[in-house]
Amino acid sequence: xxxARLAGxxxxxAAAMAGSAMxxxxxxxxxxxxxxxxxxxxxxxxxxxxAEELGMTLKxxxxxxxxxHETQVQAIETCILDGAKGILLTASDTSSIVPAVKQARDxxxxxxxxxxxxxxxxSADATFATDNFLAGLxxxxxxxxxxxxAANDAKIATLDLAVSQPTVDVLRNQGxxxxxxxxxxxxxxxGDEDDPxxxxxxxxxxxxxxxxxxxxxxxxxxxxxxxxxxxxEPAAAGAYEALxxxxxxxxxLIVSVDGGxxxxxxxxxxxxxxxxxQYPLLMASLGVEAVKKWADEGVKPENTPGKDFFDTxxxxxxxxxxxxxxxxxxxxxxxxxxG
Numbered sequence: 001x002x003x004a005r006l007a008g009x010x011x012x013x014a015a016a017m018a019g020s021a022m023x024x025x026x027x028x029x030x031x032x033x034x035x036x037x038x039x040x041x042x043x044x045x046x047x048x049x050x051a052e053e054l055g056m057t058l059k060x061x062x063x064x065x066x067x068x069h070e071t072q073v074q075a076i077e078t079c080i081l082d083g084a085k086g087i088l089l090t091a092s093d094t095s096s097i098v099p100a101v102k103q104a105r106d107x108x109x110x111x112x113x114x115x116x117x118x119x120x121x122x123s124a125d126a127t128f129a130t131d132n133f134l135a136g137l138x139x140x141x142x143x144x145x146x147x148x149x150a151a152n153d154a155k156i157a158t159l160d161l162a163v164s165q166p167t168v169d170v171l172r173n174q175g176x177x178x179x180x181x182x183x184x185x186x187x188x189x190x191g192d193e194d195d196p197x198x199x200x201x202x203x204x205x206x207x208x209x210x211x212x213x214x215x216x217x218x219x220x221x222x223x224x225x226x227x228x229x230x231x232x233e234p235a236a237a238g239a240y241e242a243l244x245x246x247x248x249x250x251x252x253l254i255v256s257v258d259g260g261x262x263x264x265x266x267x268x269x270x271x272x273x274x275x276x277x278q279y280p281l282l283m284a285s286l287g288v289e290a291v292k293k294w295a296d297e298g299v300k301p302e303n304t305p306g307k308d309f310f311d312t313x314x315x316x317x318x319x320x321x322x323x324x325x326x327x328x329x330x331x332x333x334x335x336x337x338x339g
């Protein structure tokens with residue numbers, strides 16, 4: 001197995017070199033879940049620009065699909081062999097990746113989790129992320145306030161990320177449910193609540209096809225669903241297509257998280273009611289800066305006061321503001337969007 005992984009790591013190294021920035025200086029690795037999701041594309045842009053600015057070499061890796069854990073492990077091994085000063089990681093499997101992360105840290109590599117906290121969160125040297133629970137909370141509060149008294153009789157579906165329930169998935173799901181007024185059971189688990197308004201949940205792999213399939217599955221269970229939480233905006237777009245196919249696109253409230261330009265446009269077009277916007281370019285650029293500081297001064301980044309990670313911010317985007325829920329307009333969201 002070790003030989004196979006080393007061979008895979010060597011192949012990954014060659015692939016990364018072909019696509020890396022040509023800057024001199026220390027090496028920083030960026031390992032994302034995929035290289036097609038606009039969120040990770042923007043993350044790579046932010047890391048590339050900051051690495052060039054600071055005179056560092058960026059090597060970028062990605063899983064073949066969301067959930068491709070083995071490729072991420074191979075990428076970490078490649079970065080260690082290459083003598084990288086730091087690794088910026090969005091983990092597909094937030095607990096199984098921990099031994100590989102420990103291997104890197106033991107070798108003196110600074111590991112920063114971007115967007116998705118590891119389990120436990122202190123398995124990484126730092127986490128630069130949206131407050132994903134707050135992101136879910138905001139769309140849950142907005143959905144509840146928008147429905148008013150009808151929220152008491154809602155039929156809720158949650159379109160989540162993966163069966164493995166990575167941290168980012170759990171945080172957004174549980175934040176949404178709490179914001180909507182659902183009593184949580186174990187806040188570390190999706191799907192254990194007993195609120196009769198919950199129809200069910202399904203996984204989407206964070207893409208449009210998965211969102212459509214999951215929505216179809218849940219509509220087969222209960223065709224009266226009228227509130228949908230989605231892990232991200234591509235999944236929301238898929239859910240909308242499934243609803244449109246049965247003529248229900250105008251009477252189901254969809255809320256999501258991301259804040260990409262296509263997603264914010266979908267808010268403007270009424271596909272999504274509201275979305276919580278996050279800032280991947282900022283996460284990545286701050287991550288590269290932190291690796292540079294680690295390389296130059298041996299100083300690790302600090303958390304936001306009162307939190308166990310560095311908070312890169314979140315804002316609810318909608319043109320239908322709800323009382324008691326802070327939000328920004330679609331126009332403001334478009335000015336800040338990515339992708």
